[in-house]
Amino acid sequence: MGFEHQRIAIIGGGLGGMSFINAALYVGLKNVQLYEQAPQFGEVGAGVNITANANRVLDAYGLKESMTRRASPKLPCYMEYHNYRTGEYLGHIDEFSHPPARLLHRAHLLDSLKERIPESALNLSRRLSRVDRSGSAYVLHFEDGSTAEADIVIGCDGIKSAVRQDMGLTDSPIYSGQVVYRGFVEYKDLPFETAELLRKTVNFRGPKKHVLILPIGNKETQTDRAAIIGFMSEPLEAWDSESWLSRSDIDNLEAHVKDWCPQVQHIIAGLRKGSSDGKMLKQALYSREPIDKWYEMKADRQIQGTCIAIESGIALATILRHWKSNDLEAAFRFYQDLRKPRTDRVNRTSDEAGKLASSDVPDSMTSNFNPTALMERMRWIMEYDVLADLREKGAGLLDFRQEKL
């Protein structure tokens, strides 16, 4: 049974949409099309940290080799903390789960996710404007005037989702109080000792601000760079762009960290060397309240958003492929019941994670700062095995006979 032959439309080809189409292909859904508004696939921003809970799933798809070719080599620890003002080492979290975290450029992760997908399933320059019901099908209307039909529509179209709006959800994203400055520094543009330090994942933990460095890529493919993510508190009134994503003078990040340690000043100098116009990416951080209903039958600072989308993708694709009856609503209800407690918890604890990554009183933290407690706080996220959860809770509902899980 299942919905193997139903026409499934995925709206949005970011890391979430591309993860879902991989999941669909992997479980054997036969009729899937993805629609992306941009003329090309691309990811803006810096690096991304893909942790064990998602790597387990991506490895099952056969993407391990492709990802490890593009990702950082095995790192000495999961995260190392330094005082923002003195640069002093404060402690670290050992890598505590398997497979270990992989750090890579967002565009390189997208390349891996694209590898196995037939071109014929990927539709570019198709911006969804509305969804109509026609008989038992949905009619998707795109801004270029074209239309397409589908039996199931999956919204992966980001924080300002048109699909979400079409479901009647009109709540606005909530500003977190923080912006992020994002850019890259080449190791050759840093003094030797700072470059060596930033080959680890490092957090300079400051007062309601922190600078996170992800060492992405590897020397073999000459993709190794330090991805810089500066989380800074700024009032929304200071936001002078129409979009939540813009380019900003590096001077603005420098103003936040002008009295920080020499290593952070090296980062600012490195950013300038790598930027021809003296600018870097700036993004306002928004979140959304959890919602009660994830599906409609009319038809995240934990920095886990991509990983959670990868988990949700394999869960939904497996349910659609192996559901024992032809009751689509029951299948979606089970999906929501399976995933919502976890995603709500990730959402709820994300603010706290953001606060812990910085500190209200960073100068006094050397005495009470405890990386082991931070590690324990994250353990439930990374040790979770979505495939095992599906097997357990889906027993009786899913037909696992031909299941590859």
Ligand SMILES: Cc1cc2nc3c(=O)[nH]c(=O)nc-3n(C[C@H](O)[C@H](O)[C@H](O)COP(=O)(O)OP(=O)(O)OC[C@H]3O[C@@H](n4cnc5c(N)ncnc54)[C@H](O)[C@@H]3O)c2cc1C
């Ligand atoms: C600073 C920062 C660091 C992060 N680091 C990590 C990390 O290390 N690890 C991690 O797991 N997560 C991380 N995240 C979270 C992660 O980046 C996001 O959760 C993830 O990128 C969201 O992917 P998405 O595909 O759902 O949405 P998006 O990336 O927003 O993609 C949506 C796609 O839909 C398209 N689209 C939009 N509207 C339409 C339309 N109407 N029609 C057709 N197409 C449309 C867009 O063009 C876009 O391609 C981080 C987030 C931030 C802000």
